[in-house]
Amino acid sequence: xxxxxxxxxxxxxxxxxxxxxxxxxxxxxxxxxxxxxxxxxxxxxxxxxxxxxxxxxxxxxxxxxxxxxxxxxxxxxxxxxxxxxxxxxxxxxxxxxxxxxxxxxxxxxxxxxxxxxxxxxxxxxxxxxxxxxxxxxxxxxxxxxxx
Numbered sequence: 704x705x706x707x708x709x710x711x712x713x714x715x716x717x718x719x720x721x722x723x724x725x726x727x728x729x730x731x732x733x734x735x736x737x738x739x740x741x742x743x744x745x746x747x748x749x750x751x752x753x754x755x756x757x758x759x760x761x762x763x764x765x766x767x768x769x770x771x772x773x774x775x776x777x778x779x780x781x782x783x784x785x786x787x788x789x790x791x792x793x794x795x796x797x798x799x800x801x802x803x804x805x806x807x808x809x810x811x812x813x814x815x816x817x818x819x820x821x822x823x824x825x826x827x828x829x830x831x832x833x834x835x836x837x838x839x840x841x842x843x844x845x846x847x848x849x850x
Contacts, residue, residue: 705762706796712766717773720755727823729815731808736762738805742771742812746820749780755761756812763802764809770794771809780820786813 705713722743732739738760745753754776758768770791776784788806792798798806814834821828 706801708770708794708796709763709766709798712769712795713762716765716769718755718769718776719757721757722753722755725755725816726814727818727820729812729817729819731811731815733804733808736760736804738808740764740768740808740812742768742816744816744820746780749776751778751780753782759806760808761802762822763798763805765797767791767798767805767809768812769814775813780817780828781830783817784828786810 720743722745722747725743726746727744728741729744730739730741739758740759740760743755744751744755754772756768758765758770767788771786774790774794775786778786780795788803791806791809792803795806814831817828818831818834820826820830821831
């Protein structure tokens with residue numbers, strides 16, 4: 704069963720679309736479940752001033768993307784680096800265990816966009832050096848193992 708917040712973000716997702724002159728773009732996907740997320744960031748003075756997403760996937764993937772954009776908009780890069788999939792799940796009042804991987808994808812998309820921003824601007828963000836995108840196999844397994 705899905706929470707009211709999941710249903711609300713699925714029915715009325717926030718920040719849908721793309722940013723033409725995005726400062727950072729992250730795209731992640733899971734071939735097994737078919738979810739693909741693309742996150743666009745506009746960053747000014749180390750602050751995420753705008754964020755948009757395009758997600759091809761299930762309702763949980765769309766709700767996770769929508770919630771993620773709400774959670775990082777207006778935050779500094781440092782604050783966005785602390786963003787986790789667990790925070791998305793909590794903000795959505797939970798996800799079914801088989802859908803936790805959708806929140807992991809949302810975290811991956813945000814961090815992937817931050818990596819893209821850092822590369823484009825030749826900025827060293829030490830917190831991202833240890834970050835690794837989880838591949839399709841690990842992501843799907845991860846989604847079923849974590850509560």
